[in-house]
Each structure stands twice: as structure tokens, then as C-alpha cells.
Amino acid sequence: MNVKILDSWLREYLKTDAKPKEIAKDLSLTSVSIERTEKWNDDLLYDIEVTTNRPDLMSVVGLAREASAVLPQFGKKAMFAAPPIDVISNEVRNLQGISRRDAPRNDKVKLEIINNPELVNRVCAVVMEVTVKPSPQQIKDRLESSDIRSLNNLIDITNYVMRTIGHPAHVFDFDRLRTDKLIIRESKKGEEIETLDGKKHILQGGDIVADDGKGRIVDLMGIMGLENSVVTDQTKRILFFIDNNDPVKMRKTSISLGIRSEAAQLNEKGIDPELALDALSYGIHLYEKFADGKIISEIIDIYPKKPQPKIITVAEKTLEKVIGVHISEKKIVEILTALNLNPRVTLGRNEVSPKADEVTTPESEDPDKAQARMTKMIKCTVPTYRRDLTIPEDLIEEIARIYGYHNLPSVLPPLVSEEPLQVSHDPFFWETRLKHMLKYWGFTEVYTYSMVSEELLEGPLNEAVILKNPLDADHVYMRRTLVPSLLQVIHENKAYDIVNIFEIANVYEKNGEDLPKEHRILAGIVKRTNVSFYDVKGIVEQLGNDLGIMFSFKVAKESVGADVHIEKEKIGTIEELDDEIVDFELSFEKIAAHATLKKKFIPLAKYPPIVEDLTVEISEEISTGEIIEIIKKQSPLIRRVTLLDKYKNRRTFHIIYQSDEKSLTTEDIAEIRKKITASLQNPKRHS
């Protein structure tokens, strides 16, 4: 969440000799990130990114307080000039007395607020007579530079209070409320409201609203005021209202209605309720000053949930272990004091467990060692505005960041695994190798989405893994195959006549009540005119050759193509879609499981081979694989048989003959050739 604040405004509460650039840099390194400083008329504007855990820094006062703790660490003078709110609060108390519902007073105006402590931690409110008019220029400038539109003094003051103190504030036209009564309750499903920006909303139920006692909703609390009670240029009397609400409810309402007002964004992060009376007091002060304000009711302060002060303790040794360097006690105390954490250092037992090799029994432990096990404990009391601090590690962070991360050395971590590295069992190794193989064979890798449209999902819908809350209709189902996504890539690149693409990614399979199974798949597509099944089969074969895997191929039953097997297991398919597109989809997991780095040496041949091309005439019914098997059987001297050419019923084979005992002669071959020819006259089919 970003907030913009003028330098002059900050300096109202921060007395320092640091220059704006220095403030920006020093805070960025130790606290909030100040992304930019830009010129604003004669002033300078800070653009500050505040993390969600520090809503206390979403205000000028909070930032000034933080800066006053940080800047002295960089050798700059800095003092926090707290606003005189306590004085104002006390004046208000003395003037009016703090009254509760059970102590009614004789005021001009009566207002009854019935709170629900489950929903609202604190409500502070007052009714005032006012004059509506434009705000003074300084307030306008400060708000507008902070991205808040200036409207009139009545509304501007609520925003000005919020930005200064850090607690959202609201103002009603008291006369438009009509009933002198507010009941805080949860909305019912279906109730309708119109927010002050003129938009109508139907509530989902469970939103915190203020009801005028007659069922009419007059405020969507903590989020935005309503059209029916907002101040106008006719307003004479206001109800100035500070409500500290349940943060979870705040976020739910804000998100479900899409109202991301600044108040909503602050309230959902949890604002310190201790600030509520400060905000009320400061607002009263501003209405008196800029709106001729006069208090005409009791000061209401309903405070059912007052936070208890928290105490956190951290051992100095733990601190040192996590930060990695020794920081002196003096420095630690100085930092914690600057952050209002009220540190006390005592001697206590070290909470750090001894190392495994130093285990001693308490009886045998000598007093010196026991003494050495004692460590300094740092105990802090956390101010209510620092709700983010709860555990010892939070204190470590406070000390380390103010000390300065930039002051810590950089050291490489010492730990090295003793587990031996087994490269051939590492799927990542094979994945990289496969990808590179395909790249150097001319394939381009694509990354397509794991979620696909109904059209691209293969297999039955009711067994699919389905997103409950998809972002769009194209990404709804977790895919079960990769090829449809790849086909879409082909489709989207129509201008290309030749495409070779592949992807390695997971597919997802429903698995009862357990997590869906994820399988890693390698898939690819070859597109070009007259591409054949054999072009892609060759790729798969070569892939196997490189990884030491013997694939076998069986005729596919459901498509034109082949099922790819490793041993007896089917691990994928090759599919001829038409004479332009052939695809393959293989289990990467199975490939990686069978891939090997083992190599076997075969002694080199002593005698030269004889090579010949043999053409035979044989029925087209008999597969080349079968013929090769038959030829090989005819003699142990046949080393290799490959198909060279095929035309109708004639097939030409390239045959290599070789002997380990002698140089073969043409006569030796003639014999074998005869046998081959004879065996193919009447071939027996293999089953």
C-alpha cells in the first residue's frame, strides 16, 4: 500500500537536519521503502510503500516517529515532535467529561449508540455545530498531494485526521440521521444501500452497518458513508464518528463489494484502537478551527476491547545467532529505546539448546559452565500501535533493521550435502539433455498453459481436475494431454509451413480424495508437407539411442500411428493426424527411469566388413521388421540389416557381413545370399 506525504507536513512532527533525499534513502534501507521523491510546487513529495504489517506507518505522525528512530543511526539529528493530542484530549475530557451510555447528561443533543463488541472494538463520537465551507489552502494541498480529493472542510477534516493520526474517521449530517440512535449490527443478505458516491450495492450479509433504529442503514462502517446521511452544502450539525472495526469483516466487505476506499484498506489491516480518541480530539480541534465547530453533545467513547500491553523477551545469544554478528548491548538498548520498546536487560538461562556434542547432565555441570549458559535476556514492552510485534524474532528484526542490513557482511553458507550425487537418477539431468537434443534437431520449445478450455481437454469431463474459480473460459481444466495445446500453437502460427515444436510439462489426473497425480510428459509436433509417421518415429528412435533406451513400436489401435513401448510397458504414442502433421507424446518419467549413462565396449572388428544392397520381392503383407529378423537368422555373419528402399513389392536392404575370424570373400557371401533369397521365397510369419 502506497502513501504520499509532503516533506513540510512530515517535518511538522519530525525535527531533523536530514535532507529529503537522505530521509528517503535511510528509511528505505531500514524501514519503509520510499520509491520516489518528486517536486510538488515548492515542496517535495515522498512516495512511500508501506507493508501490510505496519499500518501505523500509513500516517504522518507514525512516519515521523519511525524516522526519528532511524535517522540518528545514520548520524543525523532527529526528534519526534508528538502532536499535542493528549492536551486536546484532556481538554475535551475536562470540558465535557467522558460519559458512557449509562451516565446520561443534560446536553443539548442526545445520541444513543448501541454497539456490538463482536464487530466493533471502539467507537468515539461527538455532535457538533459547524459551518460548511472550503478548506484552507494548506489542507487542500496536503490532501491533494496525498491523492485525496478535497471537497469541503467537513469531509476534508476526516481525511486530514486519517492521514495525520492514522485512524479513519467519518462524518454524518446529524440532521439527516433523524432518529438520534445508531444500532451497530451485521447486515442481512439482500439489504440494499447507496454509498455516498451514488453507487447502489446489494449486501451479501455479515457486513458491519449502522442502523438508525428503524431498520434503515445509514453507514457501511469502516468502508464508506452512505448517500442518505452524507454531509451536504446545507449541513448545520455533524456527527463526527471514529469506529474501530473487526479487520476480517472489513476486508470481506471491501472485497466483495469492490469498494477499495483508503479507510477500508486501513481498517482491514487492524488499526490501534488507542488512536481513536486521539483522532476524535484532533478532529474536534480542526472543526473548531476551520468550521466554526461547537460541541453540542457528550463525548461518546465506547471501548469494549482495550488491548493489553505485550511483553516480548529475546536472548542476546539468539539475536547474535540469527543476525550473524555481535551487536553491543549499548547499541541494542539504544535502538529499542528509540522505537519506544522500553528495553530491560536481565541475566537469564539461555533458551538456546546446547549442540548435540555438548550434552551434559545437570549434576555434573560445573558452576562456571552453568554461569556461561546464562545469557543476557532483553525484555521489551510493546506499544499498542505495534501490533505486528509478537515473538522474539520480531525483536531481532527491529534491532537488525535499525542497525542496518547494509552493515552486515556477506558470507557464503557453509553447509554442503554429504549425499552422493547420482547423475543418472536425476530427472532434471535427463530433462535438460532431452531438451537440448530436440533443440539441435531443429525443434523449438514452447510453454503452454496447464489449464485448458473444455475444447482442448481430452477424456471424460467428469473425471477432470477442474478449477473452482477460473479467471477465464480458456483456462478451466487441468490438462490430461499436451498435444491439443501444441496443436493450438500450430493453429496460431498458420503462416509457418514447417514447424517443429515440443514441450515438457505436467499433466494431471484425478486421484480420488487425494491430491491429483502429476505426470511429466514430453510431447512434440512435426508439421510440413508430406511428413510421415517414419519422420517422427526416427526422432523417437534416435532419442532412445542417445539415452540408452530400446523402444519398440506396436500398431496403434485407435489411430494411425504406433504405441511406443519400453520393454512391455506402453509409455506413449506417435500419431499421424494428416499428411502435414504427426505428433508424439511420451512419458518423460518412464524415459528418465530407463535412461542410462552406462556404456558397453564391444571389441573392434579385426577383419573388414562386406557391404551389399540386396533387393528382394516379397508380399507387402509382411512387415520390414519381420523380414529383417528372417534375414538376420540366416547367418551369424550378418551384422546389420537396414531397409534402404521400398517400392511396391520390392524392398532393398543394406546388409553388412563381418566375421571375427577372417576376411570374408565374395564366395562366402554368395552362399549366405542364396540362403536369404530362399528364406524369403516362402517366409514364415513371426507371431
Place this chain on the structure above:
Amino acid sequence: MEHELMNIKNNAVSLILDAKTIDELEEIRIQFLGRSGTLTQTMKEITRLPKQERPEIGKLANETKKIIEDALSQRIETLSQQKVSLRAKKLDVTEPGVRPPLGHLHLITQAIEEITTIFSNLGFTKVRYPEIEWDYYAFSAVNFPENHPARDDWETFFIRQEPHPKKGPVILTPHTTSGQVREMEKGILPIKMLNLSKCYRRQSDVSHTQMFHQFEGLVVGEGISITHLKGTLDYFVKSYFGPSRVSRIRPYHFQFTEPSFEVDVSCGVCNGTGTLKQVQGDKEVSVPCRLCKEGWLEMGGSGMVHPNVLKYGGIDPKKYTGFAFGWGVERVLMMKEGIEIDDLRLLYSNNLEFLEQF
């Protein structure tokens, strides 16, 4: 007759392939194609065949003759070329070469490989955990409170499936942090893990895609401190972006770490100065760098592992400490000089014109 012709062809071709000299080839030619050569003789016999067989066999004989002639001339060419190869040839070196095929790996893969190599060098072990994950590992076990906004169904994708009584709903993992407690559950210390995976979030704009990649480093052991995180980070930044780049950590807030840091890397375009020199007219002026904020680029989050996360992973936080970081692969890729892609969605558009650039 057919078989005879085929035999002649097979014989002739294997002899031709074996021939070592042009003289040898001439002998082979005479042996088969000469006046009394085997093929010539066989062809003469065709006239004696029954009339209806003649055209078919005649055609085959001619084919055989042609194959032998082609084999002869090819072999002659091969042998004579061997002779002239040493002679000076006239080359037009401006003509294109004959190139072997070369495809392209996706930019994400290229980044992943580089990142993996860098961390392997530091002794990190690469792991992979489920993309479809229990809420437990993605949120509860890494210290997200029940009502944290990230658990809302407007930020995280949920799967249509009954929630597990203990592990909660099934989601698409929104970050690689889900791997932290899974890694700890292996029960082996020290941990030095690099988890690199697809992640999913409900967002899509110029700088976000519904599917993206993160890499998560996790180091847990005795005596691991912030200084080790800084060391690792510096090593990565200088290795991946170049030795002149520097890194820094700033306070930030994450649920799973305490303390938490945002990591910045000095800008490679303006050399960390935040300004660029530009010539306007005849003057040189300084303008703010477009890429970075005051000389720094945000890389991602990191921090010391929150004690609650260690506890969820069955590790004693009093004895062991650890650090973790989780950064976007797309993010670090975009931060490399020269890559500056203006719309991240282009990475997953699978436009070949784009993919073939890399």
C-alpha cells in the same frame, strides 16, 4: 529371369561399391555391360520369352542397366574427386552454408538452466514438488493466518474437490514456498534446497500471467544467519546479472519469514545511478532512468525462516535456523539487460516469431 536380373544388380552394385580404382570400375563395366557382359547376355534372352512377359521383364532389365550405370558413374565421380580435392578450388564464400538444424529453447528454460547451474555451484539440490497442492503446505504450514488475503479465492485458484479434514482445500500452488515444509518433512539436515516450479495466481496483465515460475532457496542448519543470506544473494546476483551488479536487502514483510527482506539489484541500464545522460539539442542533460527506481530494481522476497514454519516441518527452532528466498523466474529474466519485454504475456503466447529469436 526376374531373379536373375536382381542377382546381377545386387552383384554389380556391391562390386562397384567395393572398387578402389577407376581401372577396376572399367573392368566391372565390361563384366556386366560389355558386349559379352552378363547383363547384355541376359537381355538378349528376353526375346525368347513368351510375348506377354517381355514388356515387364524388358522394363526391369532397363532399370537394372540404369542402376548399374548410375552406380558406376557415381563411384567414378567419388574416386576422381578424391584426386582433385587438394587442387585449389574457386569458392564463393558469400553463398550460404549448408546448416544443420537448430531449434530454440524457451527463454524460461534458458533462465532456469542458468539459475540451476549457479545454485548447484553453491551446493543446492534441485527438487520438485506438486503444482496442485494442499492448502496446508501452501499456507497453514508456512504461517499464513486463517484470514490472510492470499487465501481468498480472488487471489488463489481452487480445485473442485472436497477439502481434506486436516490439509484443507486443494489449490494450485501460488508460490514455491509450499515446498519448504515438504522438504523439511524429509527429515534430513542440513537442508540446501532449490525448488523451481510452475506457480499459479488469479491475475493477468502486462506484468502478470496466470501461470508463472518461481525458484525457492531454502537453507536450514545450525548457525545459519542473515549474513549467509546476504552471501548467497550476492553470489547469485553477480553470477546471473554480471560482476558489476550489486544487491541489497531492505526490511519487508512476509508471513513465512522473520525478519523478512525485499531484495534489490542495482540497475544495469543506469549502473545504479537512477539517471541517464541524454543529449537534448547541443546539451547533455540527466534524465531519470525508466527501468528502475533510484538505481535499484526489486528482485523479490527473502528472509530468515519463521520459527513456526520450522516447527511445522518438525525442526527445533531453538537449535536450527535457516533462510529462504523465493523469486520469479520471469522477473529475473526481465531484469537482464537487453531482454526488456514490454508484455510478460508474450512469453506464453507461443508466437513462433518471438520464440525463434532466442
